[in-house]
Amino acid sequence: MKIKAQTIPFHAACVGDDEARAAADVIRSGWLTMGPKTLEFEQNFASYVGARHAIGVSSCTAALHLSLDAVGLQQGDEVLVPTTTFTATAEVVVYFKATPVLVDVDPVTLCIDAEEARKKVTSRTRAILPVHFAGQPCDMDKIKDLAASHDLHIIEDAAHSLPASFQGTPVGAISKLTAFSFYATKTLTTGEGGMVTTDDDELADRMKRMRLHGIGRDAWKRYSSEGSWYYEVLNAGFKYNLTDLQSAIGIVQLNKCTEMRSLRARIARQYTEAFSQYQEMETPTVLTDRESAWHLYVLRLHLDQLKIGRSEFVDQLKQRGVGTSVHFIPLHMHPYYRDTYHYCHESFPVALREYYRSFSLPIYPGMSPDQVAYVIEQVSEVVKQERR
Secondary structure (H helix, E strand, C coil), rough: CCCCCCCECCCCCCCHHHHHHHHHHHHHHHCCCCCCCHHHHHHHHHHHHCCCCCEEEHHHHHHHHHHHCCCCCCCCCEEEECCCCCCHHHHHCCCCCEEEEEEEEEECCCCCCCHHHHHHHCCEEECCCCCHHCCCCCCHHHHHHHHHHHHCCCEEEECEEEEEEEEEEEEECCCCCCEEEEEECCCCCCEECEEEEEEEEEEHHHHHHHCCEEEEHHHHHCCCCCCCCCCCECCCCCCCCCHHHHHHHHHHHHHCCHHHHHHHHHHHHHHHHCCCCCCCCCCCCCCCCCEECCCCCEECCCHECCCCCCCHHHHHHHHCCCCCCCCCCHHHHHHHHHHHHHCCHHHCCCHHHHHHHHHEEECCCCCCCCHHHHHHHHHHHHHHHHHH
């Protein structure tokens, strides 16, 4: 059946009247910055992922930065980071004048390759930042083994992976520190924002203090009837707090997080069923010991079986009204990381190869059956038209 041509964006946030009402209630309350709604959101989030503490912050970048601060990263230290990730994962290491040591990725999951990471460990290595790419958790058994054998801190970059799990344990309750993103395109959004989860009371106290200028506990209450004008600055901190306006939206989003994940998974199944019949494409593999949040649906092309490259394929889909994106341009290919740390394109062969043949399709809860069918039809038509 021919579907009428339409324009399908790469992403559309799943927000509506419930989120609008929650935000309006906060506005009417008169308390807009961090306050009781943020505390409620933190408590709900911690319970949802099974962590003792959840600390609301302004972004996942802030969450990663606070986590590295909490474990005491110092100038001259090294941190293992996959090259296939967004720049935030590595740039937070640079904030400390420490060195992000890039690592190649696993060819199946595109998550950090633990064995490659092991080869990069030196006497200066202090931590590893595994990124749960596209929503599928990394092999946390191998990462824990690596960390234990070299006394490394694990800080999970879970920007893509809410909700997801590894061997039945939710991401957020696996390691000592996990950082989440609530950016507009993520599986749960507050527009901007993030969260850190931990079971460690001391780390939680440190991050709560450092997210608000290093001021002592409950500093936000100083403008309420419960608080006092008096406060003490205990550390030179940051301005990383989450607001009640954002948190009110987050509470609504969290209540439907499991349902939204199910809708993403259903679209992923439809894509995989349709595209598996084409030898010119490779669909994502989710390993049996983990559950993906399906933040991204990354399709990979067998370029030797097509007359066009990835970029031309994406351009053709754009002309047909299908929005796409590419995740990610590997860090070692960007001028800053290439020139500062003396990498070349061939430094990480797996990441390089997969980058040139990968692109991401629309996958969000609000996609209608017709829209999903349209994406499938257009991808299929480009393949048929451009196959060798």
